[in-house]
Amino acid sequence: MGTRRHTNRRGGLRKPPKLPGSPSIFGEFFALPLRSGALHTKSLGKVYSPPWRGAVAQRMKELIAEYNVDISPPSRRVIIYLTHPALSCKVLCMNKKAFPETFQQAVIYFSDEDLCIRLFADLRWPDGSPVCPNCAQKRTSYLSTRRIWKCLECKKQFSVKVGSIFEESPIPLSKWLPAVWLIGCAKNGISSYEVHRALGVTQKSAWFMLHRIRLAMQCQSFEKFGGSGETVEVDETYIGGLARNMHRNKRAKGRTGGVGKQAVFGLLDRRNGKSRVKIQTIPEAWKNDALDIIRNTVEKDTNLYSDEHGTYRFLGSEGFNHAFVRHAEFYVDGAVHTNGIENFWSLLKRTIKGTYVSVEPFHMFRYLDEQSFRFNERFGNDADRFLSIMAQVAGRRVTYKKLTGKQEDQTQINGEGI
Ligand SMILES: [Zn+2]
Numbered sequence: 001m002g003t004r005r006h007t008n009r010r011g012g013l014r015k016p017p018k019l020p021g022s023p024s025i026f027g028e029f030f031a032l033p034l035r036s037g038a039l040h041t042k043s044l045g046k047v048y049s050p051p052w053r054g055a056v057a058q059r060m061k062e063l064i065a066e067y068n069v070d071i072s073p074p075s076r077r078v079i080i081y082l083t084h085p086a087l088s089c090k091v092l093c094m095n096k097k098a099f100p101e102t103f104q105q106a107v108i109y110f111s112d113e114d115l116c117i118r119l120f121a122d123l124r125w126p127d128g129s130p131v132c133p134n135c136a137q138k139r140t141s142y143l144s145t146r147r148i149w150k151c152l153e154c155k156k157q158f159s160v161k162v163g164s165i166f167e168e169s170p171i172p173l174s175k176w177l178p179a180v181w182l183i184g185c186a187k188n189g190i191s192s193y194e195v196h197r198a199l200g201v202t203q204k205s206a207w208f209m210l211h212r213i214r215l216a217m218q219c220q221s222f223e224k225f226g227g228s229g230e231t232v233e234v235d236e237t238y239i240g241g242l243a244r245n246m247h248r249n250k251r252a253k254g255r256t257g258g259v260g261k262q263a264v265f266g267l268l269d270r271r272n273g274k275s276r277v278k279i280q281t282i283p284e285a286w287k288n289d290a291l292d293i294i295r296n297t298v299e300k301d302t303n304l305y306s307d308e309h310g311t312y313r314f315l316g317s318e319g320f321n322h323a324f325v326r327h328a329e330f331y332v333d334g335a336v337h338t339n340g341i342e343n344f345w346s347l348l349k350r351t352i353k354g355t356y357v358s359v360e361p362f363h364m365f366r367y368l369d370e371q372s373f374r375f376n377e378r379f380g381n382d383a384d385r386f387l388s389i390m391a392q393v394a395g396r397r398v399t400y401k402k403l404t405g406k407q408e409d410q411t412q413i414n415g416e417g418i
Pocket residue numbers: 132133134135136137151152153154155156
């Protein structure tokens with residue numbers, strides 16, 4: 001095969017060459033989001049209350065200085081990306097100058113396939129040792145000509161894409177990563193036609209790529225909403241169907257029915273202006289589902305605001321401080337309103353109507369995941385959002401068959417066609 005050897009000092013194992021501008025990983029620390037929304041960092045031995053991102057980043061900077069971690073070139077600013085999807089957090093030190101900030105820089109940066117592989121490998125395996133997906137061993141060697149690893153235990157070969165949303169895709173990471181960047185930063189979403197034209201993949205491939213990336217955008221945090229003194233807004237809405245059947249008017253909401261409409265339930269945790277949402281689809285007769293979602297998601301003793309819908313009437317007797325607004329009479333009563341979640345609905349509807357034209361109920365949850373992700377990550381910059389998605393691409397897979405409901409014909413059902 002004639003592969004070149006890249007021997008590193010640690011164990012004589014080969015790995016892809018370190019390329020200029022590649023991020024260096026400071027390390028991985030394990031953290032546990034608590035029900036209160038605080039973050040218990042096991043390795044830092046401290047509990048950080050929300051918003052903890054800045055405080056944790058500060059602590060990591062101190063540690064870097066304390067242990068004199070070599071970040072080259074040392075004169076450059078270092079920023080720390082704290083990826084915070086589920087139960088563990090990886091802290092990445094990135095050379096701010098070297099990491100792209102705009103889409104144009106990202107396209108240039110990701111044009112090098114070797115660098116993309118290195119970046120993704122570093123994100124997946126922060127200790128620098130790829131794990132064999134077959135036998136879970138770490139003794140591997142990198143075949144640089146073929147850009148794959150070979151397990152030295154079971155002799156199987158694997159690529160960096162295996163076990164991630166990129167698995168079995170013939171599209172190179174140099175196109176995948178700009179696609180992740182695009183969807184993470186497009187405020188009103190991005191259609192498969194736009195990705196098809198921007199990246200030179202077929203529209204069908206673009207459609208599949210976007211749905212896979214939406215899977216990575218799905219929030220899997222078990223963090224609860226609310227808490228004593230905190231405020232959560234709840235509301236339901238209907239999305240889809242013909243545009244002329246859409247009613248902004250709350251009084252008409254839900255009473256119009258309409259073919260192809262999907263009932264959607266949402267919660268918004270206000271958190272002093274840094275609000276977060278959790279959105280999901282619910283069946284047509286949604287009363288019990290909505291109550292279950294509230295019971296499972298919201299801490300007791302939370303100030304819970306809703307409209308006057310009868311479903312929410314019993315929340316007061318279940319340990320929530322429930323108050324509601326009568327939309328027929330007024331929309332705001334002091335702090336009691338649901339304007340936060342209603343703003344989110346209008347954002348969501350604008351995206352779906354403006355960019356995706358129509359979305360079948362079958363795929364609705366994917367678009368909800370996408371829009372919720374961007375909303376919850378809105379305080380970061382484009383690079384932050386890109387890295388947040390990249391932190392979640394491993395361990396998630398969706399096949400074309402599953403996406404399309406087995407038959408190829410059904411790829412047309414999302415309104416964008418093939
Ligand atoms: Zn193996």
